[in-house]
Amino acid sequence: MIIVFLILELLLVNWGTPAPGRMFAYFMDEWHGVQAIRALATRGTVNIPGAALGTPGFYAVSGAWLVPPIIFKFIDPWAINNPATALFDQQKIWWILRTSTWLWALAGIILLKKIAKNATWLVVFSPIWLAYSSIFKYDIPVAVGMLIFIWRILKYAKNPSSRNWVWAVVTTGLVTTLKFSLIPLLPWLAIAWLLFTQQKKYRQLIIGLIIATAMFILLGMPDLWLPGHLAFWRDWLGMVFAEGLEQAPVYIWTKIYPELFGWPLYLSGLLGLFLLKKDKIFWLTGFGLFAFSLLTIGIGGVAGRATVLLPFLAIGATRIIRHRVLATSLIFCQLLIGLAWWKTQTGVDTRLASSNWIQANIPAGSAIGVQNIPIYQRLPDILVNDFYGLQYQSDYPAVYQIKVDSPAEYVVNPVNSLGYRQIALFSSPQSNYDPIGGLSWQPTVRIFQKTK
Numbered sequence: 001m002i003i004v005f006l007i008l009e010l011l012l013v014n015w016g017t018p019a020p021g022r023m024f025a026y027f028m029d030e031w032h033g034v035q036a037i038r039a040l041a042t043r044g045t046v047n048i049p050g051a052a053l054g055t056p057g058f059y060a061v062s063g064a065w066l067v068p069p070i071i072f073k074f075i076d077p078w079a080i081n082n083p084a085t086a087l088f089d090q091q092k093i094w095w096i097l098r099t100s101t102w103l104w105a106l107a108g109i110i111l112l113k114k115i116a117k118n119a120t121w122l123v124v125f126s127p128i129w130l131a132y133s134s135i136f137k138y139d140i141p142v143a144v145g146m147l148i149f150i151w152r153i154l155k156y157a158k159n160p161s162s163r164n165w166v167w168a169v170v171t172t173g174l175v176t177t178l179k180f181s182l183i184p185l186l187p188w189l190a191i192a193w194l195l196f197t198q199q200k201k202y203r204q205l206i207i208g209l210i211i212a213t214a215m216f217i218l219l220g221m222p223d224l225w226l227p228g229h230l231a232f233w234r235d236w237l238g239m240v241f242a243e244g245l246e247q248a249p250v251y252i253w254t255k256i257y258p259e260l261f262g263w264p265l266y267l268s269g270l271l272g273l274f275l276l277k278k279d280k281i282f283w284l285t286g287f288g289l290f291a292f293s294l295l296t297i298g299i300g301g302v303a304g305r306a307t308v309l310l311p312f313l314a315i316g317a318t319r320i321i322r323h324r325v326l327a328t329s330l331i332f333c334q335l336l337i338g339l340a341w342w343k344t345q346t347g348v349d350t351r352l353a354s355s356n357w358i359q360a361n362i363p364a365g366s367a368i369g370v371q372n373i374p375i376y377q378r379l380p381d382i383l384v385n386d387f388y389g390l391q392y393q394s395d396y397p398a399v400y401q402i403k404v405d406s407p408a409e410y411v412v413n414p415v416n417s418l419g420y421r422q423i424a425l426f427s428s429p430q431s432n433y434d435p436i437g438g439l440s441w442q443p444t445v446r447i448f449q450k451t452k
Helices: 002-010 028-043 057-071 087-115 119-124 127-133 139-158 162-175 185-196 202-220 229-245 249-261 263-275 280-295 303-320 324-344 350-361 381-392 420-424
Strands: 367-370 401-404 410-413 433-439 445-450
Touching (some): 002 087, 002 127, 119 324, 127 139, 127 324, 162 185, 185 280, 249 263, 280 303, 367 381
Parallel strands (some): 367 401
């Protein structure tokens, strides 16, 4: 399992990385994560413009992972003055940080094998596990942090000693610093104590919760008292939960999640959770806490944020796949589903292919219109380079004139495939544009020229 997983991930290590000929990363959350490491090392906080926002635990661990390559001069972060410089050094940083995600994933595989046994196959070859193990982001570490918590709690359930309780408390305090979405571990810790403690001394529970909460605040929000950061945390949390205004629970739970997890894991996991006999209350209350936390942010509770459900689906699936034939069938189907996603990342990305098409078919010096903000529009590489290259280097050899939300002879729409009328609106409501090229695979790219 580990060998197959590592081979699949290794073949994706170059996908969308900054590299000679390409500024920024295709997956911009990675870019913001790298800026968070820089900010944490230089300013003591990750919560600055341009960096990933939230708790610093994951970025502190990732920054430590970069220290040996810096010492042995494999990378030179000081050579990177801006996004247009030292692109090969930037690419090497991406390689290193992506391998750190693999290490988190390997730790998760080992823990899953201890906790969920055969269901490990369903998790490891689910689209969400393969996808977020291939990039530098905190979603797989979040799932692994939950598994570490579960492992320590099950140790406590088996032997409810003071020593195991201290381990559970410390583990909770530490893993919650990985990401704010792990806060539900605190009430789940209390529920676990109530369920598994035979001789209840409530002072032990209260002290444990105080310690775990204090660890989260001191290590997970160390910038709380920096000038202006109390207001930042208030505004940031308000922004996160404001996403809950856009609710689509039926669509999320019946369409998006089955595609993210793969239906073999998703269906067997949900069904198995309610058929559990051992520790059923413990697992259902934990699942309820995290499911509710996702519901509070509505449509924002998809993609990587949904990894908090992986441990519960794995536990539920163990209840279903006890028979060899059923287990083999589900694992085979899950492997096919995971490989179908993986294959989409192995071909030539449309951002590179469309960049080559533009240079072959649109004259140099032409004005090309794009929407704001260019780095988030999945634009062809050449357009991103030309737009941002001039911002960082006055002598950058730009090929095209990039016009943002303004009239231009050509228009590129890499996000919406509905047609040119919508994309042409920002150029001029009266202008007409004809499609002249594009690529239909994801991300979809459409190229238009103004009617003469």
